[in-house]
Amino acid sequence: MESVLSGYNGTMFAYGQTGCGKTHTMMGPSHEKGPEFVPDEDRGIIPKAIRHIFDFINSSTKQTKFLVRCSYLEIYNEQVLDLLSNNKNADRLQIKEDPNKGTYVKDLTSVIVKNVSDTERALFAGLKGRKTGETAMNKDSSRSHSIFTIYIETAEEEEKTGK
Numbered sequence: 001m002e003s004v005l006s007g008y009n010g011t012m013f014a015y016g017q018t019g020c021g022k023t024h025t026m027m028g029p030s031h032e033k034g035p036e037f038v039p040d041e042d043r044g045i046i047p048k049a050i051r052h053i054f055d056f057i058n059s060s061t062k063q064t065k066f067l068v069r070c071s072y073l074e075i076y077n078e079q080v081l082d083l084l085s086n087n088k089n090a091d092r093l094q095i096k097e098d099p100n101k102g103t104y105v106k107d108l109t110s111v112i113v114k115n116v117s118d119t120e121r122a123l124f125a126g127l128k129g130r131k132t133g134e135t136a137m138n139k140d141s142s143r144s145h146s147i148f149t150i151y152i153e154t155a156e157e158e159e160k161t162g163k
Helices: 022-027 045-059 116-128
Strands: 064-076 079-082 095-098 102-105 111-113 145-156
Touching (some): 045 116
Antiparallel strands (some): 064 111, 064 145
C-alpha cells in the first residue's frame, strides 16, 4: 500500500469459484449491512484500504495537497456499466486506448471524495446497483465482475519566500 501512496499503481484482485468468498474477502460482512455496523477488524480489504489511505493523508506532515477520486464499474453480459452514474438508463460504456492515458473507460463517472465516509458512501451506493442472482451455490451471487478504483493525486506546495 505504501507504494500506491508514493505514486505507483496497485491492484487487488479476487478470483475464484462462486461461493468461495471473493466478496467477503474484498468487502467483509459490511456488504450486507453497511460499513457503520462492522468492527474495523472484520472489514474487508477495500474498506481497510480506504481507511489506510485517509489515515496516511490525515497524518501527512509535508506540504502536500491530495485529490482523491473514485469510480465503480460493472462488467455484465459483456457490457461495461457505470455504478456511480445518476443516469441508470445510460448506454453501455466504451473501453478506449490512448497513448498517454493507457486503457480507460470513456465517460465513466469519477467522484471526488474527501474522507472515509464519502468513499464508503460511493462504494456502497455502487454495490447496491450490482447485478445479482441466485445460484445453487450462493443465493446472492453477483452475476458480474466489478472494479472499484481509487485515484490519488498529489501536489507539493511550494514554500512562500516573500520574493
